[in-house]
Amino acid sequence: MPISTETAALEARLHSLVDERLFKAYWDAVAHFNTTDLVLCLDESAEVDPVAVYVRERLLNAPDIPEALRSKIAKPARDVAGRLSSTDAAFWFVPIFADGEMAYAAIRAKYIGPSGNA
Helix, strand or coil, rough: CCCHHHHHHHHHHHHHCCCHHHHHHHHHHHHHHHCEEEEEECCCCCCCCCCCEEHHHHHHCCCCCCCHHHHCCCHHHHHHHCCCCCEEEEEEEEECCCCCCCEEEEEECCCCCEEEEE
């Protein structure tokens, strides 16, 4: 099934936000929450600290979470991100664009070391 132009544009917007800053936020949150089962939300309209991190299970239990998001993140990202090696992790990434559009993706992350992430 071909991907629509609109879907391809949304994917391109999402992928343009996946960078070292996002991976650093993820690995810092892994250390803080002591879990890799996380959801990173990036709000493009936030001027200060646009990335918020949530433990997926806690977010699922939040009463005000949109049903579309709840159904998307029902499974851990590692279950939908494809085959992971022993040094890989996966997290849900939910960007909320300045125009109000939202996307979802399971992002694979590999810890390289103290000086970098991938």
